[in-house]
Amino acid sequence: MDLVANLAQGFATAATPSNLLLCFVGCFIGTLVGVLPGVGPIATIAMLMPLTYKFDPTGAIIMLAGIYYGAQYGGSTTAILINVPGESSSVVTALDGHAMAKTGRAGAALGIAAIGSFAAGTVATVFIALLGVPMTKLALLFGPADYFALMVLGLALAVMLARGPVLKALIMIVVGVLLSTIGQDAETSDERLTLGIESLADGIDFAVLAMGVFGVAEIIRNLESVEKRDVLKAKIGKLLPTIAELRQSFWPIARGTGLGSILGILPGNGATLAPFASYTLEKKLADDPTRFGKGAIEGVAGPESANNAGAQTSFVPLLTLGIPPNAVMALLVGAMTIHGVIPGPQVMTKNSELFWGLIASMWVGNLMLLVINLPLIGLWVRLLKVPYRILFPSIILFCCIGIYSINNNPDDVLAIGAASIFGYVIIKLGFEPAPMLLGFVLGKLMEEKLRQALGISRGSFYVFLERPIALALLIGAVIIVFVAVLPMVRKRREEAFQE
Amino acid sequence: MGFTRRAAMIGAIAATTAILPNWAVAQSNFPTKPITLIVPAAAGGPTDTVARLIAESMTKTLGQTVIVENVGGAGGTIGMGRVAKSAPDGYTIAVWHIAHATAPALYENLKYNVVQDFDHLGRITDVPMTLVSKESLPTKNLKELLHWIRTDKEKVTYGHAGIGSAAHLCMLILMNDLRVQLKGISYRGTGPAMNDLLGGQFDIMCDQTTNTTNQIKDGKIKGYAVTTKTKVNSVPNLPPLNTELKGFEVSAWHAMWAPKGLPKDVSAKLVAALQAALKDPKVVERFASLGTEPVDPKQVTPDALRTHLSIEVQRWGDVIKRAGVKGN
Numbered sequence: 001m002d003l004v005a006n007l008a009q010g011f012a013t014a015a016t017p018s019n020l021l022l023c024f025v026g027c028f029i030g031t032l033v034g035v036l037p038g039v040g041p042i043a044t045i046a047m048l049m050p051l052t053y054k055f056d057p058t059g060a061i062i063m064l065a066g067i068y069y070g071a072q073y074g075g076s077t078t079a080i081l082i083n084v085p086g087e088s089s090s091v092v093t094a095l096d097g098h099a100m101a102k103t104g105r106a107g108a109a110l111g112i113a114a115i116g117s118f119a120a121g122t123v124a125t126v127f128i129a130l131l132g133v134p135m136t137k138l139a140l141l142f143g144p145a146d147y148f149a150l151m152v153l154g155l156a157l158a159v160m161l162a163r164g165p166v167l168k169a170l171i172m173i174v175v176g177v178l179l180s181t182i183g184q185d186a187e188t189s190d191e192r193l194t195l196g197i198e199s200l201a202d203g204i205d206f207a208v209l210a211m212g213v214f215g216v217a218e219i220i221r222n223l224e225s226v227e228k229r230d231v232l233k234a235k236i237g238k239l240l241p242t243i244a245e246l247r248q249s250f251w252p253i254a255r256g257t258g259l260g261s262i263l264g265i266l267p268g269n270g271a272t273l274a275p276f277a278s279y280t281l282e283k284k285l286a287d288d289p290t291r292f293g294k295g296a297i298e299g300v301a302g303p304e305s306a307n308n309a310g311a312q313t314s315f316v317p318l319l320t321l322g323i324p325p326n327a328v329m330a331l332l333v334g335a336m337t338i339h340g341v342i343p344g345p346q347v348m349t350k351n352s353e354l355f356w357g358l359i360a361s362m363w364v365g366n367l368m369l370l371v372i373n374l375p376l377i378g379l380w381v382r383l384l385k386v387p388y389r390i391l392f393p394s395i396i397l398f399c400c401i402g403i404y405s406i407n408n409n410p411d412d413v414l415a416i417g418a419a420s421i422f423g424y425v426i427i428k429l430g431f432e433p434a435p436m437l438l439g440f441v442l443g444k445l446m447e448e449k450l451r452q453a454l455g456i457s458r459g460s461f462y463v464f465l466e467r468p469i470a471l472a473l474l475i476g477a478v479i480i481v482f483v484a485v486l487p488m489v490r491k492r493r494e495e496a497f498q499e
Numbered sequence: 500m501g502f503t504r505r506a507a508m509i510g511a512i513a514a515t516t517a518i519l520p521n522w523a524v525a526q527s528n529f530p531t532k533p534i535t536l537i538v539p540a541a542a543g544g545p546t547d548t549v550a551r552l553i554a555e556s557m558t559k560t561l562g563q564t565v566i567v568e569n570v571g572g573a574g575g576t577i578g579m580g581r582v583a584k585s586a587p588d589g590y591t592i593a594v595w596h597i598a599h600a601t602a603p604a605l606y607e608n609l610k611y612n613v614v615q616d617f618d619h620l621g622r623i624t625d626v627p628m629t630l631v632s633k634e635s636l637p638t639k640n641l642k643e644l645l646h647w648i649r650t651d652k653e654k655v656t657y658g659h660a661g662i663g664s665a666a667h668l669c670m671l672i673l674m675n676d677l678r679v680q681l682k683g684i685s686y687r688g689t690g691p692a693m694n695d696l697l698g699g700q701f702d703i704m705c706d707q708t709t710n711t712t713n714q715i716k717d718g719k720i721k722g723y724a725v726t727t728k729t730k731v732n733s734v735p736n737l738p739p740l741n742t743e744l745k746g747f748e749v750s751a752w753h754a755m756w757a758p759k760g761l762p763k764d765v766s767a768k769l770v771a772a773l774q775a776a777l778k779d780p781k782v783v784e785r786f787a788s789l790g791t792e793p794v795d796p797k798q799v800t801p802d803a804l805r806t807h808l809s810i811e812v813q814r815w816g817d818v819i820k821r822a823g824v825k826g827n
Contacts, residue, residue, distance in 0.1 A: 140698040144684075184577050187662065187685050202570075202577065337569055342690050345697075448687065455684040456656055456701055 007129055010356030014364050019059050023361045026063035027368045030070020035078050035380050036391065041071040042437075043215035045331045046207040047402030057341050058354045062361040064335055068328050069121070069311045069362065073369045076113045076304055077380050080106060081236075089307045092275040096292060096299030103295050107237035112249050112297055113304040114373050115241070120257040120305035121366035124312035127261045128359050131313075132348060135320035139345035142321065144452035145463045149473035151323060151442045151449070154267030156477035158435045160484040161273050169435050172426070176439020177446070179204055186448065199411045206334065208412055209440060210327060211399050212419020213426075213433045219392050220424045236381075239374050245297050252282050252302035260309030267317055267325045271310030272434075275303035312362055319347050319355060323445065327434065330441035529589055529765045530563040537593040539578025540571050540660060540688040545709035547690070549624060549753050550594035552785050556776035561768070571687045574598050574663030576606055579756075583611035587618070587758040589765035594623065596753045598663045600811035604819040605663040614808060618766060620755040621773050621799035622807060626707045626791045627750055628669050628726040629734060633699040634719055641723045641743055644703075645677065652679040656701040658692040659683050665751035666692070668815065669705035669726060671822050676744045696720055707751050708733055709791055726750065733787075752794070754804050766801070774799050 013019065033044045045064050052060035075090035080097035093113065100109040142150070155173050162169035182193045183203025194200040241249070259281065260274040282302040283292045292299050317325045322344030324330040333343050341351050348355045373380075403412045423433055457463035464470045534557075538550045547569060554565040570578035575598045585591035599613055611617075630644070638644040648655055659667035666689050674681055686692035689706045696704050697719055705726065712733050715722035724740040725731045726749040740747040755773055757766070776782055777793035786792050797803060 140694075143695065143698065143700040184573055186571075186573060186577075186687065202581065344691070344694055346690075346694060452684050452686070452695075452700075455682060458682060 002133070003129055006352075006356050007360060009353070010129075010358075010360030011364075013058060013353050013357030014062065014361040019062055019357065019361065020364065022055065022059045022063040023066050023365050024368050024372075026066020027070040027073075027365050028372055030067040030072075031074035031077075031369065031372050031380070032383075033067070034071035034074020034076075035383055036074075036395075040214055040218075041068045042210045042327050042331065043399060044071075045328060045335075046210050047398060049207070049331065049335050052335065057336065057351070058357045060335060061332065061341075061354060061358055062365075064332060065315070065358060065362065066365050068332075069308065069365060070369060070372075072308055072311050073114070073117060073373050074380070076117075076307075077110065077373065077377070078384065080109045080113065080300070081381060082384060089272060089275055089311070092279045092303040093300055093307075095279070096294070096296050099293060099295035100297065100300065101236075104237055105295065107239045108241045108245055108297065109300050110236070110377060111239040111374065112241050112245065112301045114370055115246075116249065116253045116256065116301045116305040117308040118366050118370050119253050120260060120307075120309040121312060122363060123257045124261050124264070124309040125359055125363040125366075127309075128313060128316055128362075129356075131265070131316055132320060132355065132359070135316060136345045136348045139321050142469065143467065144449040144456065145467050146469040146473065147321070147323065148446055148449040148453055149464060149470040149477070150267055150321070151446045153473045153477040153480070154323070154325065155435075155439060155442060156480040156484075157266055157270060158438050160480050161270070162432050162435045164430060164432055166484050168431050172431050172433070172436040173439035176436035176441075177443035179209070179436075180440045180443025181447065186444075187451065199409075199415075203444075204440075205412060205415065206330065206441065208403060208415045209419050210331070210437060211403055212416045213423030213437065214327075215399050216396060216416060216420030217423030217427055217433070219395060220420065221427055222388065223392065236377065239377070241297070248297055249301035252278070252298040253305045255281060256302035256305035256307075257309045260306035260311075261313045263306075264310035264313030264325075265316050267323055271307075271314045271326065274306035274310035278302040278306035308366075315358070315362075318343050319358075320345060322347075324441055327437040327441060330437075333441075529762075529768055530561050532590065533564040533566050534561070534589065535591050536565050536567050537578050537582050537591065538567055538569050539575035539593065539595050539598075540569065540664070545626065545689060545707040545751075546594065546596055546753060547688070548709055549626075549786075549791070552782050553594060553623060553755070553773065553776045556779040556782050557769075557772045559779075560772040560775045571661075574602065574605060574661040574667075576602055576609060576663075579613075580610055582756065582758055583616045585758045587760035587762075589757065589761055589769060592620070592755060592757045592769065594753055594755050597665050597668065597751050597811065597815075598661075599754070599756070600808055601663045601668060601815040601819060603812060604816040613812065614805070616759050618757040618759055618761045619801045619804040619808065620757060620766070620770050621801060622794045622804050623753040623755060623773070623777065623799070624786070624791050625750050625752050625794050626709060627731045628665065628705050628707050629711045629715070629731075629737060630669075630673070630703065630705050630723045630726070630740060631696070631711050631715065632703045632721045632723065633696055633701070634721060635699050636702060636721060638721075638723075641738060641740070644723050645743055648679060648681070648703075649677055652681060655679075655681045655703065657681050657683055658686055658689075658696055658701045658704045660689045660692060661685055661687070664689075665749070666704060666706050668818075669749045671818060672747065672749055673705065673740075673744070675818070675822055676747060705749075707791070752807075754808070770799075770801060 029044060030041060033041060045067055052063060072089055075085055076093045079085040079090040079094035080101050083094050083098040085091045085094050097109045100106065159166060159169045159173060182200055184191055184201055191201055256278040259278050263270040263274045279299060279302060282298045283289050286298060314325045314329060317323050318329045318332060324333050336343050341347060341354060399416060400413050403416055426433060453463055464474060536550060536554050538547050540546045551567050554567050558565045570581055575595055579593060579595060579599060582591055582593040602609055603613055638647050657670050659670060684701050689710050692704060693710055695701060708731060711722065714720045715734060722734060722737050725734060725737050726740050728739060728741060728748055730739060777799055783793060
């Protein structure tokens with residue numbers, strides 16, 4: 001069978017010593033930044049990207065991907081132990097995970113999080129492998145109009161999934177799209193919105209924006225609050241959950257994996273929704289919903305699996321359609337492009353080694369993460385005790401060095417400063433920066449596809465109504481926006497995020 | 500602590516690369532840090548493929564990594580504009596093609612002079628182009644295709660890699676010879692355009708053999724003709740376009756440039772490394788499998804490139820003026 005042969009090729013690629021090492025390094029760094037507050041995978045990947053120039057593309061992408069899913073593991077560690085979700089995706093884990101920790105079952109919570117994530121990772125690996133080929137075929141049916149509609153759908157989803165008021169999320173997306181139009185017009189090279197500033201002629205650098213808004217601005221915000229981290233005093237306890245706990249977690253893990261795998265494929269960062277959806281589902285299905293929030297193991301097992309499955313399947317739109325579903329994937333577009341791989345349907349045929357190697361490396365990486373996280377848990381706990389006043393200057397310093405080393409351009413360092421002030425202001429005003437970044441990422445692609453679609457149709461907007469795929473996607477987008485603003489759903493949504 | 504040690508290491512590497520450039524120029528032991536090779540087109544396109552092969556070989560010769568950076572858009576003028584503005588220290592070079600010669604005619608407010616603002620290092624290839632169509636087009640041969648273009652000219656769409664790209668210029672001459680105006684769709688490079696041709700989103704494209712040979716052989720697109728005077732070995736059953744359109748000849752050539760004013764020794768080292776790359780058996784072999792070959796070694800010199808470029812600037816300037824095309 002093709003699938004087996006493909007996966008065999010993938011494992012052969014992933015198992016070379018250098019790729020194993022890169023995978024390990026990626027997972028290790030990922031766990032590290034997941035544990036540390038203030039640096040997420042976005043800033044880290046942006047910073048480390050220049051270091052991967054010298055690797056071969058497969059190794060480079062394997063390492064960067066490892067950082068991404070590794071961070072999901074690390075994020076849950078802090079969520080459980082100190083009630084601080086290191087990653088936004090671990091917010092849900094903190095609810096019951098930390099409650100378990102307070103009753104002396106931290107070990108079991110960490111254990112089930114890791115086991116659930118591993119199980120989800122394994123299933124998601126097979127899922128991507130199964131889906132890869134049909135998706136690539138589907139991609140060939142996609143014309144520019146369909147891509148444009150798909151991205152509109154992605155942005156609509158991002159509005160719905162963003163925290164806070166719908167209007168604010170919408171504004172952020174529009175701001176992101178507008179920011180992406182700064183710089184030279186790709187067809188005519190006329191300068192747009194550059195205010196005559198020369199360094200804006202090439203547009204705003206994505207890495208600068210990501211590091212400023214997600215890295216530095218987040219640090220400023222963290223500094224506002226008095227440092228108070230209640231690192232768990234109680235014992236962590238046994239890492240292996242009991243048989244009863246395992247049995248209790250089995251179906252939540254299975255359901256979470258399914259939910260996460262499907263949501264992860266959606267454009268517009270559907271993966272972030274996965275843990276929330278899983279938590280809500282488990283609470284609904286539970287015999288005694290009141291246990292949730294007080295240390296129910298299902299409330300850790302389900303969301304953690306969903307989270308990890310979603311993180312992995314979000315590679316599908318990137319590798320098969322060439323559309324990044326979230327900011328991390330957008331960075332990977334950059335990384336792949338630097339290495340001469342154009343994300344899109346041709347990755348599988350032209351760079352099959354990379355495609356299957358990456359998929360296989362995710363499974364290998366998940367296995368490594370079990371090792372990195374469980375036996376080394378003590379190391380991460382100790383890391384949590386490093387005072388923030390020592391951590392944050394180093395993080396800022398590395399951001400500056402990182403961005404400078406990308407282009408050797410001092411302007412970029414200044415630009416980070418500007419981006420972080422901008423980021424801090426929008427955070428203070430209650431806007432969430434994530435949808436803006438997605439708008440920024442998709443904005444350029446959308447413009448390009450829109451112009452191509454209108455070129456092919458000779459200027460007729462009917463092309464979006466005549467093509468069934470485009471029409472269906474656009475209708476989907478309209479429904480999503482409509483649903484998001486419905487008062488009832490809006491209330492439910494706010495409740496869900498509040499939990 | 501794990502974090503600080505690892506981070507310090509990353510910092511040290513980054514800091515080293517940051518400090519070195521200033522010494523490098525002064526001591527002339529060029530190169531002492533990675534060299535950025537700008538390709539003013541999307542990754543995966545034909546120019547990118549050529550550039551990466553050259554970069555790999557030059558990395559071996561120079562002992563420093565030559566990193567390819569893709570700066571696409573606006574017919575390559577964004578990327579070449581960046582090169583023109585860069586410091587002439589040899590750490591920023593570019594591989595670009597025929598579009599460099601057409602930029603002055605296409606872009607009235609071009610911010611650089613294509614001849615005077617660059618150091619011309621040497622020509623790399625002379626790549627034949629092929630006229631191809633989507634697989635579902637019913638036309639069977641060149642004659643039928645040209646007939647269809649003439650009769651259905653209102654419907655025909657063609658893809659190209661931006662105004663002034665080789666793919667666009669080839670179509671300009673074709674449209675000029677057929678006396679038709681077709682609708683062009685602009686992409687970031689012929690790599691992304693090929694994706695859409697494979698999906699049948701537009702009808703025809705004129706693209707370098709580097710990008711089309713495999714797809715034609717796999718039957719995923721249709722090949723009709725080559726743009727050179729004679730047949731091309733990698734696609735032996737395609738006739739030259741001049742069998743139908745007299746005097747038709749276009750080839751996409753690649754060359755290497757640097758910002759104006761490189762120190763002499765740096766320039767010499769780069770030219771030598773380029774010449775070595777074109778003799779590198781691995782490069783020659785890969786070029787052959789891509790349907791291209793290095794130019795005559797006599798062409799791989801700064802003077803030859805300068806002369807060639809001046810002639811092409813003149814020739815294309817006329818064609819473009821006649822066609823009335825403008826980039827902005």
